[in-house]
Amino acid sequence: MFIAMNRFKIVAGHEEAFEAVWKNRDSTLADNPGFIEFRLLRGETKADEGYTPFISNSLWESREAFAAWTTSENFRAAHRNAGDNRAMYVGPPQFEGYTVVEGA
Template identity: 70%
Template sequence: MYFAMNRFRIATGHETAFEDVWKNRESSLSEVPGFKEFRLLRGETVAEEGYTLFVSSSIWESRDAFSAWTKSENFRAAHKSAADNRQMYLGPPKFEGFSVVEGA
C-alpha cells in the first residue's frame, strides 16, 4: 500500500473557498486502477502564522499505481485548473509519499 499526500498552506480567510474547490471538482479517481481512498484534511488554524494547513491524502495499492496515475490523462485533467486560485496558496503544495512498514 502507498500513501500520497500534498500539504497546502492556505492563506487565512480562504479556507472555505479552498474546500469548495475540492468539494466541487470533477474527479475520476474511483475509476483509476490501484486507487483505494481519498481524504481532504484540515489542520488547526493558527492565526499568527497567516495560514491553515490542509492535506490531500490518497491511498493506493502500490507506488507504481500512484506513479501511473500521475502520468495519465486523468491526472492532467484533474490538475488543469490548479493555477486558477493562486491567491489562496502560500507557496506550492509539498508532496510526501509513504510506503507501509507495519499495519493491521
C-alpha cells in the same frame, strides 16, 4: 500500500473556498487501477502565521499505481485548473509519499 500526500498552506479566511475547489473538482480517482481511498484533511489555523494547513491524502495499492495515475489523462483533467486560485495559497504544495510498512 502507498500513501501520497500534498501539504497545503491556505491563507486564513480562504479555507471554505479551498474546500469548495476540492469538492467541485473533476475527480476520477476511483476509476484508476490501484486507487483505494482519498481524504482531504484540515488542520488548525495558525493565526500567528496567517494560514490553515490542509493535506490531501490518497491511499494506493502500490507506488506504481500512484505513479501511473500521475501520468494519466485523469490526472491532467483533475489538475487542469490548479493554477486558477493562487491567491489562496501560501507557497506551492509540498508532496510526500510513503510506503506502508505496517498497518491494520
